[in-house]
Amino acid sequence: MSNNEQKPFLITADKLRKYYGEVKPVNDISLEIAQGQVLTLVGANGAGKTTLLNLLTGLIMPDRGEIRLLGEKITGVPPDQRAKRGIVKTFQLEHVFDEMTVFDNIRTACFSAAGKHYSLFKALDDEKEINERTDQLIELFDLAGVKHAFVKNLGHGYKKVIDIAMCFAMKPKILLVDEPTSGVGEEEKYKIMDLLMNQIEANNLAAIIVEHDLHLVKELSKETVVMCDGEFIARGTPEHVFSQEKVVEVLVGKGF
Ligand SMILES: Nc1ncnc2c1ncn2[C@@H]1O[C@H](COP(=O)(O)OP(=O)(O)OP(=O)(O)O)[C@@H](O)[C@H]1O
Numbered sequence: 001m002s003n004n005e006q007k008p009f010l011i012t013a014d015k016l017r018k019y020y021g022e023v024k025p026v027n028d029i030s031l032e033i034a035q036g037q038v039l040t041l042v043g044a045n046g047a048g049k050t051t052l053l054n055l056l057t058g059l060i061m062p063d064r065g066e067i068r069l070l071g072e073k074i075t076g077v078p079p080d081q082r083a084k085r086g087i088v089k090t091f092q093l094e095h096v097f098d099e100m101t102v103f104d105n106i107r108t109a110c111f112s113a114a115g116k117h118y119s120l121f122k123a124l125d126d127e128k129e130i131n132e133r134t135d136q137l138i139e140l141f142d143l144a145g146v147k148h149a150f151v152k153n154l155g156h157g158y159k160k161v162i163d164i165a166m167c168f169a170m171k172p173k174i175l176l177v178d179e180p181t182s183g184v185g186e187e188e189k190y191k192i193m194d195l196l197m198n199q200i201e202a203n204n205l206a207a208i209i210v211e212h213d214l215h216l217v218k219e220l221s222k223e224t225v226v227m228c229d230g231e232f233i234a235r236g237t238p239e240h241v242f243s244q245e246k247v248v249e250v251l252v253g254k255g256f
């Protein structure tokens with residue numbers, strides 16, 4: 001935040017640790033993120049980026065350390081409860097169903113967010129509000145042209161956008177996005193990142209976005225964190241961070 005208001009941080013992590021034997025993917029990391037603050041997270045393969053996000057969502061539990069949401073301890077809270085409270089991570093496509101249309105996929109997420117379960121036996125069309133929210137998300141994420149297409153007939157980039165739209169259905173406070181542009185063509189990368197950044201900004205969300213494309217990070221991100229062997233080694237504007245020798249060293253071969 002530019003002006004230092006006495007606002008509590010949205011999410012804080014205090015000395016988070018996760019070891020797997022000799023491997024130390026998250027080694028006493030502390031972190032604070034305020035509402036509206038967007039961090040890109042970069043680092044070589046195996047640096048611990050996904051492990052950190054999984055600790056924040058509750059998918060895995062830390063060996064030690066504390067996580068707080070709006071000041072309240074949530075370290076032991078399970079993932080579904082955290083999601084309801086606003087910590088939402090992209091599903092890595094595993095919740096995007098190939099055999100369903102774009103509309104039905106996103107509607108499923110809207111149902112889930114509303115605490116209802118998708119059921120073929122339900123008169124779904126009566127759920128006016130949910131359908132409206134689905135259509136709204138389809139518009140916001142520029143999916144109107146493929147609304148009734150089956151996902152199996154769409155390219156990988158579309159699936160990434162659908163995955164992100166499904167996260168927004170959950171009404172996140174903080175969005176954790178793991179490699180939104182991986183496996184996607186150069187042109188589509190920018191489109192996906194633009195859609196994502198625009199919606200994060202429009203909703204004043206906090207976010208951590210793991211991104212391997214450093215050109216994209218430099219162009220679209222205001223604040224970036226570099227992770228190496230389970231630790232943060234630099235944080236700041238991409239210009240500042242990428243000009244540091246230790247950062248260049250660990251990112252050599254990553255396209256920088
Ligand atoms: N469940 C697990 N059991 C054992 N080791 C694990 C486990 N999960 C992660 N690791 C190890 O922890 C390290 C960090 O993994 P992580 O997936 O967090 O890295 P990453 O920064 O996301 O890498 P990438 O850029 O390839 O996605 C790796 O050495 C990985 O093999």
Ligand SMILES: [Mg+2]
Pocket residue numbers: 049050051178
């Ligand atoms: Mg990863």
